[in-house]
Amino acid sequence: MTTSADSPAPTPGPPDPSEVLRSRNYLVLLVLGAVVGAPVAGVAYFFLQLVAKAQTAIFTDLPHHLGFHTAPLWWPLPWLVLSGILVALAIDVLPGTGGHEPCEGLKTGGPPVEPIQLFGIAAAALATLCLGAVLGPEAPLIGIGTGLGVLAVHLLKRDAPATAVVVIGAAGSFAAIATLLGSPLVGAFLLMEMVGLGGPMMEVVLVPGLLAAGVGSLIFVGLNDLTGFGTFSLTVSQIPHVGAPTGAEFAWAIVIGLAGAAVATVVFWGARMLRPIVEPRRLLLTPVVGLAVGGLAVAFAAGTGRSSSEVLFSGQSALPSLVEHAAGWTVGALALLLVCKALAYALSLSSFRGGPIFPSMFIGAVGGVALSHLPGLPMIAGVAMGVGAMTAGALKMPMTAVLLPSVLFVSDSIDLMPVVIVAVVVSYMVAVRINPNPPPPSPSPAPPTGTPAPVAAGRR
Numbered sequence: 001m002t003t004s005a006d007s008p009a010p011t012p013g014p015p016d017p018s019e020v021l022r023s024r025n026y027l028v029l030l031v032l033g034a035v036v037g038a039p040v041a042g043v044a045y046f047f048l049q050l051v052a053k054a055q056t057a058i059f060t061d062l063p064h065h066l067g068f069h070t071a072p073l074w075w076p077l078p079w080l081v082l083s084g085i086l087v088a089l090a091i092d093v094l095p096g097t098g099g100h101e102p103c104e105g106l107k108t109g110g111p112p113v114e115p116i117q118l119f120g121i122a123a124a125a126l127a128t129l130c131l132g133a134v135l136g137p138e139a140p141l142i143g144i145g146t147g148l149g150v151l152a153v154h155l156l157k158r159d160a161p162a163t164a165v166v167v168i169g170a171a172g173s174f175a176a177i178a179t180l181l182g183s184p185l186v187g188a189f190l191l192m193e194m195v196g197l198g199g200p201m202m203e204v205v206l207v208p209g210l211l212a213a214g215v216g217s218l219i220f221v222g223l224n225d226l227t228g229f230g231t232f233s234l235t236v237s238q239i240p241h242v243g244a245p246t247g248a249e250f251a252w253a254i255v256i257g258l259a260g261a262a263v264a265t266v267v268f269w270g271a272r273m274l275r276p277i278v279e280p281r282r283l284l285l286t287p288v289v290g291l292a293v294g295g296l297a298v299a300f301a302a303g304t305g306r307s308s309s310e311v312l313f314s315g316q317s318a319l320p321s322l323v324e325h326a327a328g329w330t331v332g333a334l335a336l337l338l339v340c341k342a343l344a345y346a347l348s349l350s351s352f353r354g355g356p357i358f359p360s361m362f363i364g365a366v367g368g369v370a371l372s373h374l375p376g377l378p379m380i381a382g383v384a385m386g387v388g389a390m391t392a393g394a395l396k397m398p399m400t401a402v403l404l405p406s407v408l409f410v411s412d413s414i415d416l417m418p419v420v421i422v423a424v425v426v427s428y429m430v431a432v433r434i435n436p437n438p439p440p441p442s443p444s445p446a447p448p449t450g451t452p453a454p455v456a457a458g459r460r
Helices: 017-022 024-065 076-093 117-128 138-154 162-176 184-195 204-226 247-304 319-325 331-351 357-371 379-395 399-406 410-434
Strands: none
Touching: 024 117, 024 138, 024 162, 024 204, 024 247, 024 331, 076 117, 076 357, 117 138, 117 331, 162 184, 162 410, 184 399, 204 331, 247 357, 247 379, 319 331, 319 357, 319 379, 331 357, 331 399, 357 379, 357 399, 379 399, 379 410, 399 410
16 A cells, blocks of 8 residues: 555646746846846947948948949959858857857747857857848847846856746847837747747746847937937838728738748758758858859849849848839849849858848848739738748748738838738748748756746855
């Protein structure tokens, strides 16, 4: 007969979120999240400004200083080769392998970024973004924000519990991209979908993150006022009013959703096919991939007479100009831009370090402008649906994909929302069926259950 002494001890259940939220220890984490948000946002602001200034200095100012009236056609080639060399060295030599693999999308599942990895992430990202590869700054900023949050916890209390590390690391990532996507709420939805944040414990992580994002937004505004460098805005202001959606636009939403899923699938399939070829010979082949990206930019410039920068970079700053000056583009030039940008995007995904959001948005916008030359599709509606469909197909994050066009076209967001939702849902469902996400990395050990312990200053 088994006695009660022989019975196994009951397994503790998951923590009660309401108890966690009411605890004093959680208030300490909340305050720490707000405090961490300020310096993280400052780092993110100057990181983005450094990228913008370096791009202008290398691709616009330097040719003039060397006596060229405009940058010569071959100008991107040596810089993309140099980018490949620097990125390969950062990945192979520095801790952290340069951060996130962009061809895996933005899904996460591994341990938080450790402070020792920060320099490698920043170095690989700067070499990618400043020298012309077709990736965006969001993934490096998320990694840098997380690493800085983890560093803050370790500086305050080296043996801080895993729960505190996760919460403050997430708060750092919220602050880092607070205004990059046009709104702290868009960044919050992105991170929620990125990590699969949900369930009863969602508020435990989300509330400090939102507070850090709000503080980060204020820091961005304040730094802009102090420095005059400029803000980071995705809003396209000079657009015609689209009015209520029509039946033809709903039909176009299905077509654009299917096209967005197909293009995104081909791009990421190509990147994932090329990645294992480059990895074993990274120092040799990454510069070759960079040369191919530069060659696509040169081919576009030679074929259209337009700047090679339309193909290079993430497309974040070029997207508003594309929409506002859409009437000056021919269908042939748009088609060539779409092909060259998509190929350069796939090559960059395979070998460089950066984020996949802005190139997807730009490619979707180019496709929307091109399709608007056909009957029944207003240009603004085509761009909004293209951005949403391409983002949904690339990232498989439907809420973020719906919100991004609303930030782009805030004045028409209510009228555009129904057709954008249709395009996003179609693209998302098709992309999930034909190109499921790769398996996530092995999860980190589960944080201990119970109320987060306080992270007190003074213990070093």
